[in-house]
Amino acid sequence: MKRLSPAKQQQLIGVLIATLAVIGGVYFFLISPQEKKNTDLAFQIRKNTDQVTLYQSTIKLADAKASEVKELKDELAQSEDDIASGDVYEWTYEKFMRGFKPAYKVEIPNLSQPTQGDCDLIGGFPYKQIRFSLVGTAYFHDLGKFVADFENKFPHCRVLNLSVDMPFNPASERLSFHMEIAALVKPNS
Numbered sequence: 001m002k003r004l005s006p007a008k009q010q011q012l013i014g015v016l017i018a019t020l021a022v023i024g025g026v027y028f029f030l031i032s033p034q035e036k037k038n039t040d041l042a043f044q045i046r047k048n049t050d051q052v053t054l055y056q057s058t059i060k061l062a063d064a065k066a067s068e069v070k071e072l073k074d075e076l077a078q079s080e081d082d083i084a085s086g087d088v089y090e091w092t093y094e095k096f097m098r099g100f101k102p103a104y105k106v107e108i109p110n111l112s113q114p115t116q117g118d119c120d121l122i123g124g125f126p127y128k129q130i131r132f133s134l135v136g137t138a139y140f141h142d143l144g145k146f147v148a149d150f151e152n153k154f155p156h157c158r159v160l161n162l163s164v165d166m167p168f169n170p171a172s173e174r175l176s177f178h179m180e181i182a183a184l185v186k187p188n189s
Contacts, residue, residue: 079155080186083127083183083184083185088130095154096181097111100150104138104146105138106137108135112132114131117129119184127185127186128185129183131160131180131182133179133180134177134178136177137177138177139173139174140164140173147179154183157183158182160181163178164176
């Protein structure tokens with residue numbers, strides 16, 4: 001700079017100041033706002049990526065829940081196979097007298113006509129209920145096995161009001177019994 005004339009030195013300094021001013025202006029008016037936009041855009045991208053991840057996990061959870069609901073519906077349909085439907089007297093006779101009773105040493109001459117009504121075992125339950133009575137005779141052990149196996153085989157039925165009477169003839173060990181049975185009925189049948 002010592003070789004330059006004072007006028008040239010002033011021109012050089014002016015050019016340097018103008019160049020710095022232009023560079024500063026470009027930085028403050030063009031680059032800095034673009035950097036702020038890039039930072040805001042990166043924040044938005046992170047926020048949207050987090051939301052997409054949340055949506056994806058929610059979708060996976062919804063698929064898992066849909067699968068679980070399908071399994072529960074299948075399980076309910078399978079459980080409802082033993083529930084009374086259609087003609088309840090026919091169901092009662094077929095399932096009980098023909099399908100279940102013959103395997104036991106219990107004598108039941110007949111069963112009463114089932115009466116259908118709202119389920120009174122559980123309030124607000126969506127199923128209807130039938131009730132029918134049985135009167136018969138059996139040995140104590142056979143009656144106990146009959147009742148236990150009945151409630152295990154038909155989880156939708158309950159034995160209610162079981163009463164056992166001693167025989168009139170003391171030589172006979174057969175007991176006479178009376179029981180009421182409540183069974184669920186499919187609501188759409």
